[in-house]
Each structure stands twice: as C-alpha cells, then as structure tokens.
Amino acid sequence: NAGVTQTPKFRVLKTGQSMTLLCAQDMNHEYMYWYRQDPGMGLRLIHYSVGEGTTAKGEVPDGYNVSRLKKQNFLLGLESAAPSQTSVYFCASSYPLDGRTEAFFGQGTRLTVV
C-alpha cells in the first residue's frame, strides 16, 4: 500500500518551460489536493478535486492547471514556468471532508525555476 506518490521528486526548469506533476493515490479517495510550500511558510492550496472529472480553484491557482481524468490520479500543470513558482509541491488525498476525515500527503516535489 503506497499511499500518495508524487512524481518527480525533484525538477529544475528554465523560465518559460512547461511540465506536469503527477500525483497518484491507491486509497480510493474521492478528494485530492495540490499545495505549494515556500521556504519557512505554511502550505497554500492551489487546486483541488472532489471527484473524478471535477476540479476547483484554491487560494493560489494562477499559473497552474489541473486535471482529474482518473480517480486515482491528479495532475498539476505549469504551462509557462516562472521563478515565482519555485517551491515544494505537495499532493494530498482524503475521503470526503466532513471534519472528521484526515488527509494523506505525498513526500513532495521540489521544483526550481531558473
């Protein structure tokens, strides 16, 4: 049982390049999330999904797109990377949030945009 797996773990991009971060979960969770964490800061929600085929914006969605074509996968895309998107990206998943539900996080993807 792998839990939440993020691919890749590290990446360096040049400004203007594009890339896709993959999040996969094997817990049959409905909800999935993408967060970013800048140095010394808490996590900020980028986008989330409450089910296959659905996505919604979080706190800081600009510059990112997401897709949830399969229940177990949640993709985060950067179409034209900028240095301000240098951060650590965390994916998480959970059953529908009702206050009692816990979320499970991946190990993170460290992205540097130069």
Added chain:
Amino acid sequence: DAKTTQPNSMESNEEEPVHLPCNHSTISGTDYIHWYRQLPSQGPEYVIHGLTSNVNNRMASLAIAEDRKSSTLILHRATLRDAAVYYCLNHNAGNMLTFGGGTRLMVKP
C-alpha cells in the same frame, strides 16, 4: 475564513512532556480541531483531531478547552524524532484544509 494562532517556535528537552498551544478564536460549532505535523523534508502527517472532548491516540493527546477557543497538543515524552512543525486547523465539511504558519518544535537531547 477560520484561522488559528500558534507560537512560531517552542523548545523542549528530550523525554519531557511538551504542550503545544493553539488559539481557535473564530471556531464555529461544527468545526473539528485537527493537528498535523511536518517532519523535515516530508509532507504533513495527521496527528489527532477532536470536537469537544479530550482525545488520546498512540501519537499524542489533545486537550480542548470547554469554550473550544483553545486547544493543546500534548506529546507525553518528546523524542528527537518529534522535532517538526506542528499545525492546528479548524476543519469542517464546508472547507478545505487550510494551514497557517504552525509551531516549529525543537527537541534538545
């Protein structure tokens, strides 16, 4: 947006108890209180949650004030592996998990 307030950092000695406080000044009646922690270079992990009563699990205890405006995460015997950033959150069915700055716990040998 229901936010919480925590001290930026705390220190503890190894094998001593640690009490991590959190203020929930804007908590609503249906919000559960959640605690997560983030070990260095890892994603956050769930620690414990509660609504009104104190809660215990294998990782920690959670003490909730009667008016629910504050909570305390209790680590009964801190170890070096407990050094992490601890986050408290107000959480209900209507919102996503929102993380504040958390408390950085340093454990001295």
